[in-house]
Amino acid sequence: xxxxxxxxxxxxxxxxxxxxxxxxxxxxxxxxxxxxxxxxxxxxxxxxxxxxxxxxxxxxxxxxxxxxxxxxxxxxxxxxxxxxxxxxxxxxxxxxxxxxxxxxxxxxxxxxxxxxxxxxxxxxxxxxxxxxxxxxxxxxxxxxxxxxxxxxxxxxxxxxxxxxxxxxxxxxxxxxxxxxxxxxxxxxxxxxxxxxxxxxxxxxxxxxxxxxxxxxxxxxxxxxxxxxxxxxxxxxxxxxxxxxxxxxxxxxxxxxxxxxxxxxxxxxxxxxxxxxxxxxxxxxxxxxxxxxxxxxxxxxxxxxxxxxxxxxxxxxxxxxxxxxxxxxxxxxxxxxxxxxxxxxxxxxxxxxxxxxxxxxxxxxxxxxxxxxxxxxxxxxxxxxxxxxxxxxxxxxxxxxxxxxxx
Amino acid sequence: xxxxxxxxxxxxxxxxxxxxxxxxxxxxxxxxxxxxxxxxxxxxxxxxxxxxxxxxxxxxxxxxxxxxxxxxxxxxxxxxxxxxxxxxxxxxxxxxxxxxxxxxxxxxxxxxxxxxxxxxxxxxxxxxxxxxxxxxxxxxxxxxxxxxxxxxxxxxxxxxxxxxxxxxxxxxxxxxxxxxxxxxxxxxxxxxxxxxxxxxxxxxxxxxxxxxxxxxxxxxxxxxxxxxxxxxxxxxxxxxxxxxxxxxxxxxxxxxxxxxxxxxxxxxxxxxxxxxxxxxxxxxxxxxxxxxxxxxxxxxxxxxxxxxxxxxxxxxxxxxxxxxxxxxxxxxxxxxxxxxxxxxxxxxxxxxxxxxxxxxxxxxxxxxxxxxxxxxxxxxxxxxxxxxxxxxxxxxxxxxxxxxxx
Numbered sequence: 001x002x003x004x005x006x007x008x009x010x011x012x013x014x015x016x017x018x019x020x021x022x023x024x025x026x027x028x029x030x031x032x033x034x035x036x037x038x039x040x041x042x043x044x045x046x047x048x049x050x051x052x053x054x055x056x057x058x059x060x061x062x063x064x065x066x067x068x069x070x071x072x073x074x075x076x077x078x079x080x081x082x083x084x085x086x087x088x089x090x091x092x093x094x095x096x097x098x099x100x101x102x103x104x105x106x107x108x109x110x111x112x113x114x115x116x117x118x119x120x121x122x123x124x125x126x127x128x129x130x131x132x133x134x135x136x137x138x139x140x141x142x143x144x145x146x147x148x149x150x151x152x153x154x155x156x157x158x159x160x161x162x163x164x165x166x167x168x169x170x171x172x173x174x175x176x177x178x179x180x181x182x183x184x185x186x187x188x189x190x191x192x193x194x195x196x197x198x199x200x201x202x203x204x205x206x207x208x209x210x211x212x213x214x215x216x217x218x219x220x221x222x223x224x225x226x227x228x229x230x231x232x233x234x235x236x237x238x239x240x241x242x243x244x245x246x247x248x249x250x251x252x253x254x255x256x257x258x259x260x261x262x263x264x265x266x267x268x269x270x271x272x273x274x275x276x277x278x279x280x281x282x283x284x285x286x287x288x289x290x291x292x293x294x295x296x297x298x299x300x301x302x303x304x305x306x307x308x309x310x311x312x313x314x315x316x317x318x319x320x321x322x323x324x325x326x327x328x329x330x331x332x333x334x335x336x337x338x339x340x341x342x343x344x345x346x347x348x349x350x351x352x353x354x355x356x357x358x359x360x361x362x363x364x365x366x367x368x369x370x371x372x373x374x375x376x377x378x379x380x381x382x383x384x385x386x387x388x389x390x391x392x393x394x395x396x397x398x399x400x401x402x403x404x405x406x
Numbered sequence: 407x408x409x410x411x412x413x414x415x416x417x418x419x420x421x422x423x424x425x426x427x428x429x430x431x432x433x434x435x436x437x438x439x440x441x442x443x444x445x446x447x448x449x450x451x452x453x454x455x456x457x458x459x460x461x462x463x464x465x466x467x468x469x470x471x472x473x474x475x476x477x478x479x480x481x482x483x484x485x486x487x488x489x490x491x492x493x494x495x496x497x498x499x500x501x502x503x504x505x506x507x508x509x510x511x512x513x514x515x516x517x518x519x520x521x522x523x524x525x526x527x528x529x530x531x532x533x534x535x536x537x538x539x540x541x542x543x544x545x546x547x548x549x550x551x552x553x554x555x556x557x558x559x560x561x562x563x564x565x566x567x568x569x570x571x572x573x574x575x576x577x578x579x580x581x582x583x584x585x586x587x588x589x590x591x592x593x594x595x596x597x598x599x600x601x602x603x604x605x606x607x608x609x610x611x612x613x614x615x616x617x618x619x620x621x622x623x624x625x626x627x628x629x630x631x632x633x634x635x636x637x638x639x640x641x642x643x644x645x646x647x648x649x650x651x652x653x654x655x656x657x658x659x660x661x662x663x664x665x666x667x668x669x670x671x672x673x674x675x676x677x678x679x680x681x682x683x684x685x686x687x688x689x690x691x692x693x694x695x696x697x698x699x700x701x702x703x704x705x706x707x708x709x710x711x712x713x714x715x716x717x718x719x720x721x722x723x724x725x726x727x728x729x730x731x732x733x734x735x736x737x738x739x740x741x742x743x744x745x746x747x748x749x750x751x752x753x754x755x756x757x758x759x760x761x762x763x764x765x766x767x768x769x770x771x772x773x774x775x776x777x778x779x780x781x782x783x784x785x786x787x788x789x790x791x792x793x794x795x796x797x798x799x800x801x802x803x804x805x806x807x808x809x810x811x812x
Contacts, residue, residue, distance in 0.1 A: 016459065016462030016463045019463055053422065054486065057425055057426065057486050057489050058490060059493070065488045065492070068485045068500060068502075075474055075478050076459070079474045080459060080460065080463050083460060083467050083468050083471045083472070084464060087465070087466065093471075
């Protein structure tokens with residue numbers, strides 16, 4: 001008897017009808033002779049509604065209370081799913097994160113899983129139960145409830161698969177898998193049959209929302225193949241695994257984009273040691289995540305330092321940086337909140353010339369000006385006008401022939 | 407420093423604004439130098455919405471899962487209330503029923519409190535926290551979540567007061583206290599300043615909804631005076647305590663009514679031992695609560711046996727009773743679903759003649775036919791046409807001069 005771990009996202013359990021649909025899928029996996037552990041997210045927009053409720057009460061919700069509040073969303077969906085399975089005649093039990101042994105550090109709202117004590121899950125499986133685990137939550141050593149932050153339920157699922165020694169993890173969502181580009185933008189985009197962990201990480205970090213990078217990293221670390229597929233169809237989905245890139249060398253795998261980019265440039269900075277840290281240390285202390293950083297050292301020891309942040313962080317970042325720009329005698333400090341990011345990703349680009357040149361050419365042909373360029377070994381990213389991002393995605397998808405099956 | 411226990415009902419915390427209002431009341435109690443333990447119900451209609459959700463998924467919700475589901479309502483309200491207090495600069499912490507040490511039997515959805523291990527509550531109070539306890543819930547020895555059934559949060563509050571050795575418990579709701587009659591029916595009805603446990607119990611059982619009999623019983627058992635007052639005003643409310651009846655002898659205290667009454671009469675039953683149990687045993691096994699039972703033995707050893715049930719149980723009760731009526735050779739089995747109940751309650755009626763006669767006279771003058779009569783030492787109840795219940799309540803309130811202050 002094989003043991004499988006499945007995870008169902010919020011849109012897959014958004015109402016009673018969808019919960020019953022998910023129950024039927026789980027039952028089918030059980031009928032095939034598997035032991036089944038299921039991780040479930042909160043129904044639909046529940047988490048957002050709970051967040052909204054907290055902010056109606058206070059502008060600064062207490063982190064301990066906030067985590068207990070948010071954790072109720074997954075308790076609701078997991079109990080309803082267990083009920084639906086019992087209604088169908090299957091043995092099932094819901095477990096909270098705490099009951100499932102998910103032990104975390106005490107960093108409320110963005111806790112990291114330290115270990116999973118799988119005893120209770122194993123015991124319930126041995127009793128013949130389908131085990132439904134409330135995702136996104138864990139418990140500290142002091143038995144305080146924590147939540148895992150964005151991508152939390154995916155992370156719960158992959159971590160459980162690793163701890164239970166399962167050979168794969170199935171993530172069910174509302175799309176057919178990992179696409180070559182966002183299908184709402186590019187009608188000819190298609191789901192990939194497989195993709196490597198590294199490629200998936202780059203796609204996820206650079207704007208493909210289907211899986212959170214954190215769960216992908218965990219999958220790579222423990223060598224857990226992750227199937228991403230739709231809970232609404234029987235399509236095969238995308239398998240994220242380590243061996244994928246062997247088969248598909250020399251190829252762009254996907255185009256990612258992100259519209260949430262603001263840029264700050266500190267102009268005319270003297271190019272001497274310690275300057276960068278004098279700017280980025282205070283930003284880190286203010287809790288602002290910096291994305292891309294570009295610095296071009298000029299000939300006269302004066303340089304422009306540019307970096308990007310999320311648009312919602314721009315005002316706060318400027319508030320932090322402007323006085324520092326004065327202190328370090330920079331010429332000025334300018335910002336632009338109307339930017340976007342477009343990236344091409346593929347292990348095949350590694351050590352293979354021509355991809356960057358082709359990307360820039362395609363954007364040039366479309367009349368799109370490139371403001372910043374950053375690259376990794378398997379990714380090239382251009383920061384461009386927000387208004388031209390969608391056009392860029394479509395042109396790149398076409399130019400790299402991503403609609404053609406591998 | 408005094409320790410007080412307060413409980414706020416669902417309507418008192420129905421939205422963010424009301425939660426902040428409750429937080430201000432709690433803060434005021436703290437500012438007066440008290441240690442404060444607060445028990446809170448789920449927001450507004452949350453519990454009904456969760457029940458509805460479960461029944462959308464299944465007709466027979468699993469009792470274990472159902473209790474976890476329902477318990478989330480109080481987790482939400484208790485965390486929001488703790489956040490609101492912290493926002494105001496007060497130290498506060500929410501505790502689930504399990505964390506507050508509320509240990510129950512394993513009768514899901516109607517669990518009884520076995521004991522309260524107050525260690526954690528006491529520890530948090532000693533740290534200077536206002537302790538917000540999620541009402542209506544507890545935990546079994548196996549750490550399975552249970553709910554306490556109707557009146558659960560009131561019961562949590564009175565039980566906590568008893569366990570903590572507190573001298574009183576304050577129940578805040580959306581009415582000004584215990585009224586002489588339902589003020590929606592009787593405009594001149596007024597809140598009582600005080601009432602005895604026994605009187606409150608009779609009023610509660612016979613239709614006054616402000617407090618559940620179970621919490622009143624617990625208050626009586628442990629000698630905990632219970633103040634019932636509005637969370638929306640500063641009116642003094644009603645004190646339920648043991649000594650109340652001393653002051654107000656020879657007086658009807660209140661008029662209660664209930665519109666949810668259906669009657670079944672098994673006509674022409676031979677009056678021999680075992681007949682009653684042959685009817686009521688199967689009804690109990692079917693989970694049907696019987697209210698009033700009246701039997702009049704006739705001269706010829708044939709009797710009519712009449713009893714009342716909730717209207718929602720009538721069809722099921724008839725399904726159980728009709729075949730039995732055939733077996734025991736009763737003449738027929740008839741039912742009436744259009745009945746109601748009106749009661750007068752007062753310790754002063756004890757051993758004092760004339761109250762029953764006056765009640766029947768008042769109803770007679772109003773042209774109201776009495777179908778059944780039952781009494782306790784401090785209560786007289788008449789079962790009458792549903793359509794005439796409100797008229798009866800008003801006439802009785804007037805006749806016994808309940809609008810006149812003690």
